[in-house]
Amino acid sequence: MSAILEKGPVHQFDSAAIRQQFPILAQKVHDRPLVFLDSAASAQKPNAVIDCMADTMRTQYANIHRGLHWMSERTTEAYEGVRDQVAAFLNAPSREEIVFTRNSTEAINLVAYSFGALLKPGQAVVISEMEHHANLVPWQMLRDRAGIELRIAPITDEGDLDLDALQDILSDGQVALVAITHMSNVLGSVTPARQIADMAHAAGAQVLFDGSQFVVHRKTDVQALGADFYTFTGHKLYGPTGIGILWARKALLDAMPPFMGGGDMISTVTFERSTWAHVPHKFEAGTPAIIEAIGLGAAISWVEKVGMEAITAHEAALTSYALTRLADVPGLNVIGAPKDRGGVISFTMDDVHPHDIATLLDRNGVAVRAGHHCAEPLMRRLGLTATARASFGIYTVQEEIDVLADTLVRIRNFFV
């Protein structure tokens, strides 16, 4: 491993050393250097994660929680060690509040199912206009199943949550849960989580934050945020796919019925009835994603060694540079102007469709996302059908923003 990581937390970014740890960045696409600006969809993986997962399979792997043998005990220790790591990463009060899921989508579905089971007809769940489908569809399903009301908190034209409107929505005291993104995957808007939590609590509601985008870019402290539920996914945090996290206050997890039944989540089972294991195991039925959880642990260690403050500063500088460069591209429109923006920029171009932008960028080695970004209602709110989106990560460098901006100018010239 390079010197940068052996020294512990650093606040001066050595981009070259960081990029060297992501082998995929040396790949060429259409004979051009890969410029990967799609980290908000899924981030690339450093050697630390790749090697950790391969080493686990090569040297220390067995099923967990049921082994009376050395391999199983060591693997259980590694898996459960990640629970401690995640608890520290989120500043959760207790490791028992960390539930491993498949991804953030599954974490939200778990809450919609199990917390949803405690709700009564007439109670309401509030989401916002800028939610990813992952934080929308599970609540529609709950609404149709349980007779609850689903309320939508509007956003401003700049792409910020409209807090006055949220206050009105909360005023009748019927809201049981406010479920809001902590950072929009389309607009990059960072929501004022603490303020939202205070408003929700004052109205007697719990609050869930979808932190899939946020945890990658900023330090997350669920206690300081006043959150009741918090979710994120491993693969956007430089970890593997197939592993996500639900954090929830223990009192809530204790009160909620299980999500899925099976092995590992029970205390005793007879043909007549079963009793449940304690939290968090009550919510982890079946053999979990063991190798992926261990890989997530490696990703968190790696990110913490680079230093979240350094990552935040690096990405803020890149985002501000990108906004300046994109402002000079003729016909380009940046979508939204939120008060606080993470490393995500959606844009359209007059007379050029986002899919044509994405295909032509790809021909020139630049990977961006184009489409509705799993946020169709938001697209409708913005009066758009699709956008192109560039998103930045730990390994993104200024030269890549230059390639993006220069290629966009040439794309514009090609069509107009």
Added chain:
Amino acid sequence: MTMPVDSGALYDRLIVERARKPLFAGRLENPEKIGEGKNPLCGDKTRVELQLDQDHISLVRHHTRGCAICLAAADLMAERITGLNIAQAEGVGRQFSAMLVEKDGQPATSATAGTPALEQLEAFAPLRAHRARIRCAELPWVALKEALSHVDV
């Protein structure tokens, strides 16, 4: 930066021209047949309107909101099928789809005897290497299929 953008041969000049200035865009006053195609992935939409003279397609207009590939595909389809009978138009559609499917580096099938040639539609052949974009070119043909689905031949 004056170097032109690399389009990987996908955006043939004809495609770019037709996307910019379609010749068959618009609506018919009294269309006999109407079909619509939608791509839920990107929100692209096309509406194809036909006028028939017996079993011949005499007039075609399309109303398309989409990318350059989709727009040009709709326009060049309209041009190609005008004057054909329904069976011929469907044959061209099948051939067009076959051209976009790659099998061992070659188009999946060749033209069946009696089907009119693809002619300008061959400009879309490089799409074969861009699988995610094939739907864009096929959308107008989906709309055409719907428009013709109620025609007794």
